[in-house]
Amino acid sequence: MTDIWKPISRVAEEENRDWLLRANCMGVDPELFFPERGASTREAKEVCRGCVVRDECLDYAISRNEKFGIWGGLSERERRKVRRVRLGAGPVPVRVSSAAS
Numbered sequence: 001m002t003d004i005w006k007p008i009s010r011v012a013e014e015e016n017r018d019w020l021l022r023a024n025c026m027g028v029d030p031e032l033f034f035p036e037r038g039a040s041t042r043e044a045k046e047v048c049r050g051c052v053v054r055d056e057c058l059d060y061a062i063s064r065n066e067k068f069g070i071w072g073g074l075s076e077r078e079r080r081k082v083r084r085v086r087l088g089a090g091p092v093p094v095r096v097s098s099a100a101s
């Protein structure tokens with residue numbers, strides 16, 4: 001049986017984790033979001049597609065400079081691009097839907 005609370009372990013305890021309770025990845029094996037180097041990220045991104053807390057997830061990962069895994073539907077490389085845009089664009093938010101491939 002899958003432990004539905006496993007995704008919460010990805011988020012530090014000191015953070016507000018309420019948004020995770022609405023996450024599409026609740027009940028999904030967290031390993032899916034940390035594929036081996038060069039392995040497909042498609043399955044994880046499919047889970048993220050349509051997740052109602054995608055923006056919160058992406059903000060969390062970017063704010064903590066998460067180096068590994070899929071967060072907010074984006075890989076580490078994709079998050080670096082969003083981070084660069086945000087740093088250059090100042091407070092103007094970048095929507096996940098326009099940054100995802």
Ligand code: SF4
Nearest residue numbers: 023025048051057072
């Ligand atoms: S965007 Fe993906 S990883 Fe983030 S909470 Fe939603 S389903 Fe989970």
